[in-house]
Amino acid sequence: xxxxxxxxxxxxxYVCAIKLAHLxxxxxLVEKENLGGTCTNWGCIPTKALLTATHLIDEIREKADKYGxxxxxxxxxxxxxxxxxxxSVTLSRKGIEFLMKKNNVTLIKGxxxxxxxxxxxxKESGEIFEGKNxxxxxxxxxxxxxxxxxIEGIWTSNDVFKxxxxxxxxxxxGGGVIGVEFATFFSSLGTKVRIVELAEHILPTEDSDVAxxxxxxxxxxxxxxxxxxxxxxxxxxxxxxRVTIKDNNExxxxxxVEHILLAVGxxxxxxxxxxxxxxxxxxxxxxxxxxxxxxxxxxxxxxIRGHIMLAHVASYEGITxxxxxxxxxxxxxxxAVPSIIFSNPEVASVGLREKDxxxxxxxxxxxxxxxxxxxxxxxxxIGFAKVIADKETGTVLGMSIVSPVATELIxxxxxxxxxxxTAHQLEESIHPHPTLSETLLGALEGITDKPLHL
Numbered sequence: 001x002x003x004x005x006x007x008x009x010x011x012x013x014y015v016c017a018i019k020l021a022h023l024x025x026x027x028x029l030v031e032k033e034n035l036g037g038t039c040t041n042w043g044c045i046p047t048k049a050l051l052t053a054t055h056l057i058d059e060i061r062e063k064a065d066k067y068g069x070x071x072x073x074x075x076x077x078x079x080x081x082x083x084x085x086x087x088s089v090t091l092s093r094k095g096i097e098f099l100m101k102k103n104n105v106t107l108i109k110g111x112x113x114x115x116x117x118x119x120x121x122x123k124e125s126g127e128i129f130e131g132k133n134x135x136x137x138x139x140x141x142x143x144x145x146x147x148x149x150x151i152e153g154i155w156t157s158n159d160v161f162k163x164x165x166x167x168x169x170x171x172x173x174g175g176g177v178i179g180v181e182f183a184t185f186f187s188s189l190g191t192k193v194r195i196v197e198l199a200e201h202i203l204p205t206e207d208s209d210v211a212x213x214x215x216x217x218x219x220x221x222x223x224x225x226x227x228x229x230x231x232x233x234x235x236x237x238x239x240x241x242r243v244t245i246k247d248n249n250e251x252x253x254x255x256x257v258e259h260i261l262l263a264v265g266x267x268x269x270x271x272x273x274x275x276x277x278x279x280x281x282x283x284x285x286x287x288x289x290x291x292x293x294x295x296x297x298x299x300x301x302x303x304i305r306g307h308i309m310l311a312h313v314a315s316y317e318g319i320t321x322x323x324x325x326x327x328x329x330x331x332x333x334x335x336a337v338p339s340i341i342f343s344n345p346e347v348a349s350v351g352l353r354e355k356d357x358x359x360x361x362x363x364x365x366x367x368x369x370x371x372x373x374x375x376x377x378x379x380x381x382i383g384f385a386k387v388i389a390d391k392e393t394g395t396v397l398g399m400s401i402v403s404p405v406a407t408e409l410i411x412x413x414x415x416x417x418x419x420x421x422t423a424h425q426l427e428e429s430i431h432p433h434p435t436l437s438e439t440l441l442g443a444l445e446g447i448t449d450k451p452l453h454l
Contacts, residue, residue: 001130002028004325005120007112008137010037011311012302014096014105016135016318021103023326028129029105030112030120035096036089037139038266038303039311042158045092047181049085051342054188058221058344063379076189078166085161114273117298133297133325136274136285137318140266140303148173148262151234151241155261157182167191167258171243173231174264175202177341180214182261184343187221194224194255196245201227205339206347206400207354209366209386213402214343217382226253234260268306282306289331291321299325308337336418340407345369345383348410351398351417352388363391365423365446369403371454372442373434380404385439387413387423389447394422399443403436412440423447 004020006013009031017029034041057076064071100107108129110122121128142156157178166189172179175197187193195202195218201211202225215225226245232252233244241260245253268284280286280294284306291299299321302314316332323330341347354364369375369383383402390397399413416426427444431437442451 001132002026002106003131004028004133004135004322005030005129005131006135006137007114007120008037008139008302008304009035009096009107010137010139010302010314011039012139012314012318013037013135013137014100014318015315016137016301016322017105018099018103019319019322020325021105023322023328025322025326027105028108028131029100030108030110030122030129032109032111034093035100035107036093037137037311037314039314040092040096041089042161044311045088046085046161047185048342049088050081050185051181051344053081053084054185055344057188066379078163078189082161082163112273114277117277117295133299135318135321135325136279136293136298136300136304137302137314138269138271138274138304140306140309141269142262143264143267144262145264147234148260151236153236153259154234155259157261157263160261169240169257170194170259170261171196171231171241171255171257172261172263174262175199175225175227176204176263176265178265179261179263180218180341180343182263183218183223184221187218187223188344192222192224194226194257196229196231197225197227198230199227203341203347205353206341206349207386209354209384210347210349210400210402213345213382213384214341214347217343217345266303266309268304270304289320290324290329291317291332292324308334310337310339313337333418336414338410338414340410342407345380345403346406347400347402348406348413349398349400350410350413351396353398353400354386354388357388357397361391362397363389363394363447365389365443365451367439367442367446367451367454369436369439371451372436372439374436374438375403377434378404383439385409385443387440387443387447389423394424394447395420396423396426399440401440403439405436409437409440412437 003025005028017027020027060073110124113121148154169192172195175195203211228248232246235242285300301317303309338350366386370381386400388398396416423444431441445451
């Protein structure tokens with residue numbers, strides 16, 4: 001009898017297991033494939049490895065000569081780029097395996113089938129494991145829908161990591177995080193990329209000015225972007241696809257592309273044995289903020305909830321579930337979840353967005369990247385930092401950044417939103433010079449008074 005049996009070894013499941021082990025609990029973790037889940041094997045890690053390679057390509061092509069560096073771009077070896085991504089994945093997996101052994105987590109390889117709320121059967125061996133608590137951390141799968149589910153050769157994000165050759169042309173359906181990151185990658189390799197996005201603008205969860213900056217940078221790289229549009233028909237040809245695209249004015253266009261990537265997001269992976277337990281399901285498995293389902297002793301964390309489907313959220317949900325299983329009261333706080341996009345330039349945001357607020361109650365300040373000294377040394381001029389603060393108290397409510405290393409810079413905003421700090425408190429903290437963090441300082445100064453360098 002384990003204190004908890006966790007199904008799924010992704011960033012939610014394995015972190016939950018480690019935390020329970022730290023709390024003195026006897027834990028079993030069931031994983032049917034490789035540890036690390038989508039993030040390690042098909043998402044965060046390999047994607048960033050690929051984008052690191054193409055970022056270097058962009059630096060050589062676009063900036064080396066301007067820096068006075070005599071470097072000639074002679075091409076790339078896609079097999080080595082993919083090998084780099086795979087090595088990153090392998091090292092991450094091994095790291096998680098080491099942590100399981102170090103913390104005495106019982107790792108069970110196989111497909112879990114839920115018998116009841118205290119028993120899990122391993123499909124391959126027939127073994128049954130018992131737990132006082134059960135944690136669902138099954139993750140998610142790419143969304144595929146008609147007509148794409150019946151057409152041979154359509155890629156999902158998972159298929160990109162099996163790449164052996166680079167297509168000459170690629171249609172990406174969906175201009176969200178996944179679509180934009182892969183458009184960044186393929187366009188840097190010379191692929192003619194077109195994005196089709198149904199919403200008003202690409203990156204629809206971000207503000208329109210954020211999306212516009214990324215769009216500007218992508219158009220410079222030759223990416224074609226069709227917003228407020230959808231694919232209405234796909235015809236498989238011998239070596240390509242003929243695609244009909246219709247905009248919101250019913251105007252049609254027809255394009256022929258070598259490959260199609262369906263990148264409209266992911267959906268919770270909820271198998272039938274889990275459904276049979278009668279857990280409450282909305283978009284995903286419904287829980288309270290303690291990560292408890294409607295069934296006592298049964299928890300759900302990560303993408304299977306269909307809430308905020310991010311690896312770092314899954315990990316914190318795993319910690320929250322572990323604390324409650326151990327008898328320590330804890331609840332998730334979603335007020336300061338950072339959203340990050342590894343486009344070029346990068347995008348990061350936290351807290352409230354401008355599109356979601358009452359403008360009468362807040363003050364908004366933007367500082368352009370072009371006015372930042374460090375950005376000038378890097379030949380970067382697309383981007384900005386934006387701060388949203390309460391008009392009366394100056395409390396920071398949200399922050400958005402479009403900039404190189406925005407994904408690192410956003411932590412200042414996360415700490416501010418989480419701890420309800422004011423713009424003045426951040427502004428009076430000395431920011432190092434010359435750094436990109438001074439872009440944030442300029443935006444903060446705009447909340448309290450006027451930026452000194454604008």
